[in-house]
Amino acid sequence: MEYTIEDDDELQTSILREAAVAYGKSFFTEKEYLSFEEKHLNKFEYYQGQIFAMAGAGARHHIIFKNVFGELAYKLKKKKCQPYGSDLRIHIPENTLFTYPDISIICGSILPSVFDAETGTHPTAIIEILSNATRDYDKGMKFRLYRDIPGFKEYVLIDSETVAAEVWRPAPEGERWLCKKVNNLSGALFIKTVELSLRMEEIYEGTLLHD
Template identity: 30%
Template sequence: MQIKVSTEATMLVQSKKKFYTPDEYRDLEETAEFRNEYRDGEIVKMSGGSINHSRIIRNLSRVVGNLLEGQPYELFHNDLRLWIPRYRRGTYPDVMVIEGEPVFTEGRSDEILNPMLIVEVLSKSTKDFDREDKFRFYRSIPEFCEYVLVNQSEFLVAQYIKTESNEWLFREYEGETATVSFASLGVQISMSEIYAKVVFETSGTEVQ
């Protein structure tokens, strides 16, 4: 006897998501071929970045890292995971800076809790999430006081700086001759350094 399963039932089974504990996610990440984010029980594969995305991260890591030599700051790029306890989120910011010693999730050495500055390089697929939800998640980190968003399609950088009264000030830098001031670090970097070797797309498309 053949049993027919309705299309609706099949779709329901296929769409049912598996939820993971934070420790299950961490165990999977240790051997994962690609990096994944953790979103309160859900594991989400991170999309690959464009060549411009990689160039900007490289430029920022090199130039800002050199400027911080001898100071009580340490810069990390996008292969170190950040854990956000309030929202149960695990993510990999493009660039993070920590003041003093890194604070790790208990029992781990691959997941930090205390960045003061975070830089994200925007892509068409993630720019709204980076500006809104992700920024809200980051603001729950006590040490976090500066957020920088770098557009990879033009000379454009947005910056949010936390004041002593816990308000966030917005600044925008535009054009090839502009200079970006990292307020929390006391260093400056020119747009030409941020965008060194970056070739902007002319067809209106972006490779992910």
Template identity: 30%
Template sequence: MIASPQFNYLSHSEYLHLEEQSDLKREYIGGEVYAMAGASDRHVTISLNLASCLREHLRGSGCRVYMSDMKAKIETANRFFYPDVMVTYDDRDKSTSNYKQYPCLIVEVLSNSTEAFDRGDKFSDYQQFHSLQEYILISTNRQKVDCFRRNDNGLWVLQPYSIQNPLVQIQSVNLEVDFATIYEDVEF
């Protein structure tokens, strides 16, 4: 969740050094860093619910599940973001301990202040990951999940899920997860 710019025009190495030395998390966009605001109870609970489900499903598969403290580096867009949940199974990601560059799945849990960015510019930046197969947006205001999948032609196709269609298909990791699991302990 981006809040406000903190420093101007840092190199990748300066940014990574700053992040290693700080208790704060900052996202990096074209040389500028932006402090991240805290998250709501709903946001944290939803992220943990899905990450836990993914971790259990992928245990022993070689895939790694990361939560909000692992950066995604988009080299071509000159960006570092902290996705709420990210999955990678690419061996090249084993060589970097502070960021990943080859995710197959990214999940953002929406908040009122970040929804437009998550659906717009951030999604556009994430699309530059050639490895990315799915981008999932989860609402904190109601039970609604939007899953964008890259098809065989490289186009992103939306599959919405709602109370009427509550079984979310996460094809990139061959998992079905229901709303009861995603929204467990979330009060509206």
């Protein structure tokens, strides 16, 4: 298995995407956002007073999610750290972001947001499944916002367009984040937070993607 290591300097120029629709207001409070979400079937993000429509997911995204979440749920049964799917909204009080990670790994009890008891905070690790529509945001600004989470230790990115995965962890000195990449089906993705290896061929099973 071949890994490469790099820091996150290239991510610093990424910016948050523009709000998809103005929704008739220029600024929303957190409570107004939560009320807005209750009235809509689709999922929306919130950041610093603005509401953003979330991109939809394709077939390969759903297949990869099923493969990864199923493996984590099975191997982590009755463990301290548990995986939660994209139905769990996450709030980051440090920067105001509300979002729906594809998979959040939370160790211990879910700490609720002060704005909503059903919204979680402080995941230890997050897994995002990349598509062409979300890749730049997930690898750029969203990653920067996730790093504001106290105790956040691992960010896993799995591409749904090609066989490629990245695992980001803070460097020992704590100033930078380092990346380990896996780009072949014979490799494995190690999630240190839960001490588990996921085989790439199992992650991509059913997607028809090849090295």
